[in-house]
Amino acid sequence: MNAAQSLRDRDVVVRPVPARSQRRRMWDTFVGNRAAVFGLGLALAITLLAIFAPLIASQDPLAQDGARRLTPPDDVFPLGRDAFGRDVLSRILHAGRISLVIGIGSVMLGGTVGTLLGLVAGYSGGKLESLLMRAVDVLMAFPSLLLGLTVLAVLGPGLEKVILAIGLLLSPPFARVVHGATLSLKEQEFLTAARAVGAGHLRLMRLHILPNMVGEIVVLVSVWTASAIRVEASLSFIGLGISPPTPTWGNMIRDGTTHLINAPWLSIFPGVAILLTVLAFNLLGDGLRDVLDPKLQQ
Amino acid sequence: MKVRLAPMLALSMATLLVIGACTSAAPTNTGPQTGRTGGILRFGQSAADVGTLDPHFASGTQDRSLIDMVFNALIRFKPGDGTQFEPDLAASLPEPKSEGAKQAWTFTLRKGVMCQPTDGVPAYELTSDDVVYSLQKSADKNRSAYAGEYSGMTFEAIDPSTVKVTLDSPLSKALLYPKLANYSGGYIVCRKAAEKLGADGLKTHPVGTGPFTFKRYSPKEKVELVANEAYFRGKPQLDGVEFLYMPDLTSRELGLLGGQLDVANGTADIAWVEKMERNADAKVDVFGVGEVVSIHFNSRIPPLDKLPVRQAIAYALDRAEFQSLTGARVSEQVFSPVPAQFMPGGLTQQETAAKGLDYKSDRDKAKKLLADAGLANGFTLNMVTSELPSYRVVYESMQAQLAKVGIKIDLKVVDHTSMHSTIRLDTNPIVVYVAFRPNADVYLSQFFHSDAIVVTGKKPNTNFSHYASIDSLIDQARSEPDTAKQTALWKDAQTKILQDMAAYPVMFTNLVYARRKGVDYGHELKSVLALYPGIDETTRLMKK
Numbered sequence: 001m002n003a004a005q006s007l008r009d010r011d012v013v014v015r016p017v018p019a020r021s022q023r024r025r026m027w028d029t030f031v032g033n034r035a036a037v038f039g040l041g042l043a044l045a046i047t048l049l050a051i052f053a054p055l056i057a058s059q060d061p062l063a064q065d066g067a068r069r070l071t072p073p074d075d076v077f078p079l080g081r082d083a084f085g086r087d088v089l090s091r092i093l094h095a096g097r098i099s100l101v102i103g104i105g106s107v108m109l110g111g112t113v114g115t116l117l118g119l120v121a122g123y124s125g126g127k128l129e130s131l132l133m134r135a136v137d138v139l140m141a142f143p144s145l146l147l148g149l150t151v152l153a154v155l156g157p158g159l160e161k162v163i164l165a166i167g168l169l170l171s172p173p174f175a176r177v178v179h180g181a182t183l184s185l186k187e188q189e190f191l192t193a194a195r196a197v198g199a200g201h202l203r204l205m206r207l208h209i210l211p212n213m214v215g216e217i218v219v220l221v222s223v224w225t226a227s228a229i230r231v232e233a234s235l236s237f238i239g240l241g242i243s244p245p246t247p248t249w250g251n252m253i254r255d256g257t258t259h260l261i262n263a264p265w266l267s268i269f270p271g272v273a274i275l276l277t278v279l280a281f282n283l284l285g286d287g288l289r290d291v292l293d294p295k296l297q298q
Numbered sequence: 299m300k301v302r303l304a305p306m307l308a309l310s311m312a313t314l315l316v317i318g319a320c321t322s323a324a325p326t327n328t329g330p331q332t333g334r335t336g337g338i339l340r341f342g343q344s345a346a347d348v349g350t351l352d353p354h355f356a357s358g359t360q361d362r363s364l365i366d367m368v369f370n371a372l373i374r375f376k377p378g379d380g381t382q383f384e385p386d387l388a389a390s391l392p393e394p395k396s397e398g399a400k401q402a403w404t405f406t407l408r409k410g411v412m413c414q415p416t417d418g419v420p421a422y423e424l425t426s427d428d429v430v431y432s433l434q435k436s437a438d439k440n441r442s443a444y445a446g447e448y449s450g451m452t453f454e455a456i457d458p459s460t461v462k463v464t465l466d467s468p469l470s471k472a473l474l475y476p477k478l479a480n481y482s483g484g485y486i487v488c489r490k491a492a493e494k495l496g497a498d499g500l501k502t503h504p505v506g507t508g509p510f511t512f513k514r515y516s517p518k519e520k521v522e523l524v525a526n527e528a529y530f531r532g533k534p535q536l537d538g539v540e541f542l543y544m545p546d547l548t549s550r551e552l553g554l555l556g557g558q559l560d561v562a563n564g565t566a567d568i569a570w571v572e573k574m575e576r577n578a579d580a581k582v583d584v585f586g587v588g589e590v591v592s593i594h595f596n597s598r599i600p601p602l603d604k605l606p607v608r609q610a611i612a613y614a615l616d617r618a619e620f621q622s623l624t625g626a627r628v629s630e631q632v633f634s635p636v637p638a639q640f641m642p643g644g645l646t647q648q649e650t651a652a653k654g655l656d657y658k659s660d661r662d663k664a665k666k667l668l669a670d671a672g673l674a675n676g677f678t679l680n681m682v683t684s685e686l687p688s689y690r691v692v693y694e695s696m697q698a699q700l701a702k703v704g705i706k707i708d709l710k711v712v713d714h715t716s717m718h719s720t721i722r723l724d725t726n727p728i729v730v731y732v733a734f735r736p737n738a739d740v741y742l743s744q745f746f747h748s749d750a751i752v753v754t755g756k757k758p759n760t761n762f763s764h765y766a767s768i769d770s771l772i773d774q775a776r777s778e779p780d781t782a783k784q785t786a787l788w789k790d791a792q793t794k795i796l797q798d799m800a801a802y803p804v805m806f807t808n809l810v811y812a813r814r815k816g817v818d819y820g821h822e823l824k825s826v827l828a829l830y831p832g833i834d835e836t837t838r839l840m841k842k
Contacts (some may be wrong), residue, residue, distance in 0.1 A: 261548070
């Protein structure tokens with residue numbers, strides 16, 4: 001046996017990689033990516049701060065004190081007070097709850113709707129596929145902020161309406177990715193085998209196609225969560241998000257612009273909160289993509 | 299490439315010193331006028347665009363101020379002092395004459411007043427025909443938003459320079475003069491121009507007799523005015539005015555500090571005033587007229603139909619909390635819908651306290667009243683607020699204060715125009731309104747006479763509370779010739795309003811404008827009904 005023959009033999013011997021070992025490899029890859037670990041840590045910290053905001057915040061975020069309005073940061077109020085004399089730190093912490101609820105809620109909504117659309121379109125093919133994907137194309141043709149504005153102008157402001165509006169914005173990218181992955185997966189031999197042993201359409205989609213694209217969906221979720229938070233901030237900034245007095249980072253920045261020169265902390269601190277949150281989810285998303293994308297692994 | 303920092307810094311410092319030396323030479327605005335200064339005054343106003351420049355429809359601050367530069371009236375408020383009248387197009391202030399049950403006022407027009415030229419209409423001398431045409435337009439509800447002010451009045455041209463105004467019911471000077479002065483329907487439009495331009499043309503092309511002539515309108519950007527060389531009080535000191543629409547306060551602020559603006563509308567917030575005053579190049583003017591902030595309760599919407607609930611809200615509110623958000627220098631608390639501080643007929647704090655109607659904040663009492671009304675657990679009200687800070691501050695402060703007694707307010711922020719439309723559709727259970735009116739009669743007639751009830755009134759206006767219990771007092775006071783008795787009737791009317799808690803008077807806020815140090819308005823600023831400092835032929839720009 002010469003060397004070339006030996007190499008060919010080794011090529012054809014496919015050793016199944018144990019699941020535990022694969023998870024280990026993925027974990028090692030993720031941990032080796034310092035930016036991703038930083039993103040995960042930051043995202044976790046922000047999430048915990050938001051969840052426990054009522055316990056951490058030292059002041060009522062809605063309590064006004066006109067006599068102490070626009071007080072700069074000091075020992076008691078480390079991020080200062082706003083134009084109504086409200087504690088900026090407490091408002092940022094509580095605003096984080098809104099931002100994360102909107103970020104996660106809208107991605108869950110948009111992800112679910114988009115995944116279902118993409119899955120059904122990709123699997124069914126034909127006219128239904130054309131119809132669904134053209135509808136997705138139409139939605140994608142609108143700039144996200146314009147579409148959000150239109151939906152909120154019709155529905156009016158409010159937490160659930162903002163989630164609905166942003167969820168609608170996010171469903172097309174999910175549909176496109178899932179559609180592409182479904183088209184690829186449905187040609188795979190394992191799917192033909194499953195079909196041959198009598199698996200129905202729903203079973204094929206639920207148990208054989210969907211689990212094989214979880215990686216892509218997870219990456220999309222983390223990246224679009226950041227986008228959803230950013231869009232919410234933009235909508236709140238132009239006054240179409242959450243109604244007063246509920247704080248959101250976007251409306252805090254907007255309200256601070258009136259005092260931008262003499263009280264810059266009103267806009268800077270919520271801006272930093274948005275920056276860190278978007279950065280955290282983007283770094284996390286990039287790290288997950290590195291771990292879950294087989295092409296990048298090669 | 300290696301950058302040598304020290305020489306660059308030295309060069310930069312030297313450049314800054316040279317620029318500083320050049321710019322610090324701007325003179326102040328004191329001292330006598332010596333020769334015409336010229337220059338274009340750039341004015342930043344807090345609006346996105348023109349509303350309408352037809353003076354008989356204009357109500358927004360941005361329109362009132364611009365119109366004031368282009369038009370005159372028979373009488374005018376003394377520049378910078380809205381408490382005194384002086385002749386404008388009329389040669390003198392008239393006295394009334396009785397004609398049976400009627401009352402006649404005869405105005406002799408000033409000679410040589412020229413209507414400004416416009417496309418197809420050359421300049422011509424203003425006559426009584428123009429004045430009568432204009433006043434009849436003001437009295438026509440299809441051509442004026444202020445027609446109600448002129449009902450029962452007829453206008454007649456006796457000769458080219460004499461106008462007779464006849465009133466079905468006599469009015470005192472204090473009530474008649476504002477109707478014919480440079481405010482709302484009193485502005486005189488030139489007939490030939492108005493007919494040539496038509497109703498739509500007048501909205502964006504004002505033609506009057508004032509110190510400045512309309513030159514150009516660039517939508518959502520600016521209106522350009524040029525000096526009216528034929529102005530009857532003499533050629534203006536300025537070459538013109540650029541009236542820029544800048545809704546964002548920070549942009550106006552930076553424009554003024556950066557030298558791109560000469561005058562900028564500020565905000566009634568002491569923090570802003572003090573910040574601007576720290577800048578050596580800027581001067582801030584805080585002056586009247588004070589716009590009164592009142593909270594009107596819609597008595598048609600439950601549970602506000604119950605008096606104890608309205609009283610509970612009044613006791614839950616605290617004027618001091620509202621005022622703390624604007625500052626004492628730019629605002630003052632009021633205790634009746636007509637501000638006693640600068641208008642006869644208003645009730646002072648002492649007067650309302652003596653009657654037990656000052657509604658001093660008492661949240662325990664408010665809770666008890668709510669409990670007695672079967673609303674111990676509070677209730678929720680939905681309403682809209684304008685995006686303008688002057689409104690949002692009041693709505694959001696009220697929201698926080700009422701939350702303390704269990705009343706939840708769900709606020710929806712809309713643009714200012716939408717808020718005005720919405721509240722006139724009778725949908726807001728509570729309406730915050732910020733307004734100046736020239737006298738007690740106008741305040742009471744527009745906000746508390748049954749004719750003025752929104753939607754359903756005979757002449758729907760701004761009676762948001764659906765109040766109809768003081769019509770006779772308002773009507774009686776209007777025709778009362780004795781000033782003391784008239785004032786007493788107005789006070790009685792407001793006592794009734796407070797007893798019924800139709801509206802909760804909060805405070806008045808002054809006008810706040812900032813200017814570059816080189817701007818001299820030409821008059822002291824005490825109060826201006828046109829809601830701006832007053833730019834006229836005497837205004838100078840001394841920055842060169």
